[in-house]
Amino acid sequence: MLGVHARLPAPAARGRCGVHKSRASHLRTRTREGRLTVEIVLIAPRQVPARELPYRPWRRPVFPPLALLTVAALTPPGHKVSLIDEGVQGLPDDLEADLVGITAATTTAPRAYEIADALRRRGVRVVLGGIHATALPEEAAQHADAVVIGEAEGLWPQVVADAAAGELKKFYRNTGLPELAGLPAPRRDLINAKKYVLPNTAQSTRGCPFDCAYCSVTAFFGRTYRTRPVDEVMDEVLTMPPGPVAFIDDNIMGNPRYARELFARLRDAGRKWCSQASVTMLKTPDLIASAAESGCVLLFVGLETLSQQNLDAVGKHINTVEEYKRLVKVLHDHGVAIVGSFMFGLDDDDPDVFDRTVEFALDARIDASLMSILTPLPGTRLYAELERQGRIFDRDWSHYDGAHATFRPAKMTPDQLVEGLIRAVRSFYSGWSIVRRMFQPLGLSLVYWVTNLRWRRYAISWANARERLAVAEAVAGGAGTPPMST
Numbered sequence: 001m002l003g004v005h006a007r008l009p010a011p012a013a014r015g016r017c018g019v020h021k022s023r024a025s026h027l028r029t030r031t032r033e034g035r036l037t038v039e040i041v042l043i044a045p046r047q048v049p050a051r052e053l054p055y056r057p058w059r060r061p062v063f064p065p066l067a068l069l070t071v072a073a074l075t076p077p078g079h080k081v082s083l084i085d086e087g088v089q090g091l092p093d094d095l096e097a098d099l100v101g102i103t104a105a106t107t108t109a110p111r112a113y114e115i116a117d118a119l120r121r122r123g124v125r126v127v128l129g130g131i132h133a134t135a136l137p138e139e140a141a142q143h144a145d146a147v148v149i150g151e152a153e154g155l156w157p158q159v160v161a162d163a164a165a166g167e168l169k170k171f172y173r174n175t176g177l178p179e180l181a182g183l184p185a186p187r188r189d190l191i192n193a194k195k196y197v198l199p200n201t202a203q204s205t206r207g208c209p210f211d212c213a214y215c216s217v218t219a220f221f222g223r224t225y226r227t228r229p230v231d232e233v234m235d236e237v238l239t240m241p242p243g244p245v246a247f248i249d250d251n252i253m254g255n256p257r258y259a260r261e262l263f264a265r266l267r268d269a270g271r272k273w274c275s276q277a278s279v280t281m282l283k284t285p286d287l288i289a290s291a292a293e294s295g296c297v298l299l300f301v302g303l304e305t306l307s308q309q310n311l312d313a314v315g316k317h318i319n320t321v322e323e324y325k326r327l328v329k330v331l332h333d334h335g336v337a338i339v340g341s342f343m344f345g346l347d348d349d350d351p352d353v354f355d356r357t358v359e360f361a362l363d364a365r366i367d368a369s370l371m372s373i374l375t376p377l378p379g380t381r382l383y384a385e386l387e388r389q390g391r392i393f394d395r396d397w398s399h400y401d402g403a404h405a406t407f408r409p410a411k412m413t414p415d416q417l418v419e420g421l422i423r424a425v426r427s428f429y430s431g432w433s434i435v436r437r438m439f440q441p442l443g444l445s446l447v448y449w450v451t452n453l454r455w456r457r458y459a460i461s462w463a464n465a466r467e468r469l470a471v472a473e474a475v476a477g478g479a480g481t482p483p484m485s486t
């Protein structure tokens with residue numbers, strides 16, 4: 001697919017500020033009440049390597065961009081808002097807007113900047129927000145007219161008002177953490193639900209009470225855990241179209257009392273749901289039972305590594321490796337599938353870590369797995385530490401996708417890390433592995449087979465494509481790592 005540079009009309013040869021003013025006054029119109037109406041387009045950029053790789057298990061992305069549906073909902077009435085998710089549609093050549101808001105995680109930041117630069121050359125004002133812009137606001141500011149640092153609640157209406165008045169400030173920063181009561185419902189009407197595997201997404205909590213060194217969540221939200229009023233969450237759930245609900249919380253059981261209340265209400269709603277939770281749930285078995293009774297069919301759990309030394313080094317003290325198998329069993333006994341996430345490249349990982357981890361995951365009968373390479377995300381303690389040690393060698397943010405080695409691991413080469421990941425993914429999703437893992441209470445369930453067969457297709461094509469890309473990057477010298485040996 002062509003980049004936005006090529007597809008958007010040629011940049012205007014006028015000074016930027018002048019262009020902003022003339023364009024804004026051209027497009028803004030007055031409502032009958034005399035307010036200025038701003039035409040806003042919100043953009044979720046695609047992940048750059050996804051241009052080349054069949055990264056997704058399904059043709060459709062799994063989730064819609066809830067961040068932008070939320071920003072759209074926060075837009076004061078009277079303005080026109082539309083949304084473009086590059087994961088499902090291309091950017092129009094002649095995108096017209098008074099104000100464009102772009103979200104970016106670290107791995108999508110380069111694409112966000114590419115789009116922002118092209119639009120700004122045409123005189124469109126661009127606001128960048130999200131986790132990466134919050135971690136590196138000065139970097140984002142080089143590509144934007146304004147940067148929203150932190151959550152949009154309490155800031156976005158001001159951004160829109162300033163844009164309408166032609167007085168955008170460079171930075172908008174939330175001084176505290178916004179109250180989660182009374183949030184408007186995300187603007188789900190702006191997306192075509194059919195384009196997503198799980199269009200019904202919601203958040204019941206924000207943040208995480210823990211503080212793992214590699215994680216952006218605490219860096220972004222602080223070490224806080226906020227809950228939304230259960231009534232409001234349920235209002236949202238009950239108005240969603242039929243189908244399962246994905247709570248994209250970081251830890252849906254982070255506050256057991258709140259979780260109990262939420263699960264009791266979900267039970268009455270009769271919806272199937274999935275979410276993320278931590279190993280600490282083992283301490284509250286009644287909560288696991290109540291989650292299952294309320295419709296929970298799948299939980300994503302950060303198991304991360306089988307080395308307690310690694311866990312200690314990254315401050316993930318909540319995980320005890322010895323409990324992993326028991327956790328899988330308890331979840332299975334309650335009919336809940338587990339997606340275990342593992343990271344490779346921690347300091348105690350040697351070249352055998354890949355085979356050991358896959359063997360463990362097969363033995364424990366984990367239903368599905370997300371395996372990735374440890375990534376020093378900017379703003380995290382891990383980034384600061386590896387930077388201090390001079391071990392980060394790749395700062396192309398598009399490589400910060402968990403599939404690239406961006407730093408020198410302690411006990412293997414970056415090359416071995418990428419190779420090992422590809423091998424581990426292939427091995428976990430091999431036909432033999434799927435059959436071996438099915439000997440457990442959920443082995444004949446729809447969730448098990450749909451997850452595995454779909455994910456297998458994704459994983460194998462991902463692994464093949466990732467391998468090709470690694471070779472291409474090595475030839476071009478782009479990734480900074482030597483060629484793969486396979």
Ligand code: B12
Binds near residue numbers: 148372
């Ligand atoms: C759901 C989710 C996903 C979904 C993506 C869904 C989607 N289409 O957006 C899936 C499963 C696909 C996914 C994949 C990955 N994810 Co993810 N994911 C999350 C999760 C759990 C929730 C994000 C979310 O939607 N929150 C709800 C919205 C409402 O909150 P929000 O995004 O923070 O948005 C608010 C503000 O940031 C701000 N804002 C955001 N954008 C904008 C834009 C504008 C213009 C404005 C004004 C404001 C604004 O306003 C919003 C409302 O307050 C977060 C964890 C987290 N708590 O953020 C991780 C997280 C974003 N993911 C992360 C990672 C690392 C990944 C992967 C690389 C994992 C992997 N190894 O493959 C991939 C990369 C995918 C990609 N292309 O970006 C990291 C990102 C860190 C970073 N620095 O980039 C996070 C923070 C998790 C972590 N533990 O560190 N992820």
Ligand code: SF4
Binds near residue numbers: 211212215218250251
């Ligand atoms: S438990 Fe999960 S969400 Fe919480 S800080 Fe650790 S990695 Fe991040």
